[in-house]
Amino acid sequence: MSVNVLFSAHADRWPQYRDLLTSAIITTGVDFNLATDFDPAEVDYVVYAPNSGLRDFAPFARLKAVLSLWAGVESIVGNPTLTVPLARMVDHGLQQGMTEWVTGHVLRHHLGMDRHITGQDGIWRTDVPPLAPSRTVCILGLGELGQAAGKALASLGFNVTGWSRTPKSIPEVTCFDGASGLQTALEGAEILVLLLPDTPATTNILDAKTLAKLPRGAVIINPGRGPLIDDDALLAALGSGHVGHATLDVFRTEPLPPDHPYWSHKRVTVTPHIASETRPETAVLAIAENIRRGEAGEPFLHLVDRTLGY
Missing domain, CATH: 3.40.50.720 (NAD(P)-binding Rossmann-like Domain)
Incomplete structure (x- = not known):
């Protein structure tokens, strides 16, 4: 069965990520669907930016992991509706x-x-x-x-x-x-x-x-x-x-x-918060690898420790 990957980020990010993320996941061999809108009950992975507006993860009944596009997770780590693994962005x-x-x-x-x-x-x-x-x-x-x-x-x-x-x-x-x-x-x-x-x-x-x-x-x-x-x-x-x-x-x-x-x-x-930005061309590789790991039953990379907050 195909896994459904929800891209939940600011609207202007979708054109930047759509083709790159599609290509990256294809290389993993995982059968998938990628979109910005799914029935929450049918979503397996959320590719997530904290400014996307998504705050309630309770309806995501079969969710396996939330894969953040940001290195900082302070605005989401304490969300009581988020009970699945949360991975922060760490990439080249x-x-x-x-x-x-x-x-x-x-x-x-x-x-x-x-x-x-x-x-x-x-x-x-x-x-x-x-x-x-x-x-x-x-x-x-x-x-x-x-x-x-x-x-x-x-x-x-x-x-x-x-x-x-x-x-x-x-x-x-x-x-x-x-x-x-x-x-x-x-x-x-x-x-x-x-x-x-x-x-x-x-x-x-x-x-x-x-x-x-x-x-x-x-x-x-x-x-x-x-x-x-x-x-x-x-x-x-x-x-x-x-x-x-x-x-x-x-x-x-x-x-x-x-x-x-x-x-x-x-x-x-x-300086206006420009020290380091998530680059789509490298970030998609980290996201795709974690999806592959999730489907293979392997540990996710860069999991957030909820007790430490990062």
Whole structure:
């Protein structure tokens, strides 16, 4: 019997995914039907974006899994009607995009590019930045994206440290975990990159207390989640000069309101949640593989742990 795959995402995504996803599932050998509308009782898999509007999964009586197109699942993980396996998006495109964005902004701050880009004022500035091995970059969050970014930065010679809630071992990265490990990681972080998920345990992980642990003049780069940072505490640290600059891609409210103080702050760079986007050409391969696994009785990839929230 054919499996029915419901594509539930914003309407403008369907033309981008229809042919690519069809081709990807065909290569798995699974007999399937793919559409944007089915009788819920006849759906086997939902390819899902949290902004699709679908919230009630109770009518999906034979549903086997929900396969998210997004890496972040905080808006769905607590849905009481979702009782089947939930897989988040982890694929080469997301990893590559995040690695490129993080590496670019780390290099920008490491090299002091802003002084020359914005300082076209006739002053011959001869200060030379240190080489990468003399700069410590710390990554909070050592999941798939954090590990990929850490390995790329280490390959450039940076002294890369990282922190995660649970112990990790990554050859290129000096790893810390737990409360004491977080303090140690922050104390050495000249450039701090946030790649943690948004969970109750990570909300405001950067507050006045933890910001004070950073070396004076540290740079913060946040392509992870907006609620990781206490905005008032960050603005205060920027105002005092304890934090030298913050490059922020994610925010508690998006789009960032036009009157938010981040927009006009001289030590803040705002980018519009573009650090890494799900690319249809690579995402469909991850979706198709999980459908194949589901039909073969194999474990799904990148399942969300409901107790942890990611």
